[in-house]
Amino acid sequence: MTRLAPGDRLDLLVGLGNGFDVSKSGEAPLLIGGGVGLPPLYRLCEDLTAQCKAVQVIMGFNTKSEIFYRQEFEALGAKVLVTTADGTAGQKGLVTDGMAGLAYSYFYACGPLPMLRAIEGVAQTGGQYSFEERMGCGFGACMGCTCQTRQGPRRVCREGPVLLREDVVW
Numbered sequence: 287m288t289r290l291a292p293g294d295r296l297d298l299l300v301g302l303g304n305g306f307d308v309s310k311s312g313e314a315p316l317l318i319g320g321g322v323g324l325p326p327l328y329r330l331c332e333d334l335t336a337q338c339k340a341v342q343v344i345m346g347f348n349t350k351s352e353i354f355y356r357q358e359f360e361a362l363g364a365k366v367l368v369t370t371a372d373g374t375a376g377q378k379g380l381v382t383d384g385m386a387g388l389a390y391s392y393f394y395a396c397g398p399l400p401m402l403r404a405i406e407g408v409a410q411t412g413g414q415y416s417f418e419e420r421m422g423c424g425f426g427a428c429m430g431c432t433c434q435t436r437q438g439p440r441r442v443c444r445e446g447p448v449l450l451r452e453d454v455v456w
């Protein structure tokens with residue numbers, strides 16, 4: 287895409303899968319994103335701050351040079367905590383270290399599977415996970431992106447990528 291010029295035409299499949307359900311957020315939702323898992327949370331943050339929710343965001347990175355979108359989330363009125371694994375910016379550690387001691391009504395998380403699994407181990411409320419998964423077809427035909435839930439297998443590209451915490455089988 288970096289080699290595209292204005293006016294170039296693309297062949298895209300868009301509008302696939304589901305999205306976050308903001309109706310469950312409560313008054314003080316916590317958004318947790320790791321690396322490229324952060325952009326999907328930006329639109330959610332827009333929606334929640336527009337509803338005057340007290341939004342907190344934990345942004346997890348490996349190191350200071352990877353940090354992006356911090357000002358954009360803060361400009362929406364969210365309270366932002368940055369964590370870096372090497373301690374070069376923000377709080378040293380993982381997003382789960384940032385969660386310790388925080389009060390929140392509900393959580394939304396997007397990032398790599400090990401991060402989501404770690405959140406599952408410490409989260410104190412209901413929440414929603416947006417799964418990153420390698421995809422073959424992207425529209426529900428190959429079953430290559432399946433995730434186990436209490437209702438049986440669910441395709442991340444079709445019934446996901448957002449699944450409720452209480453439904454996911456880890």
Ligand code: FES
Nearest residue numbers: 424426428429443
């Ligand atoms: S990528 Fe083929 S079913 Fe999801």
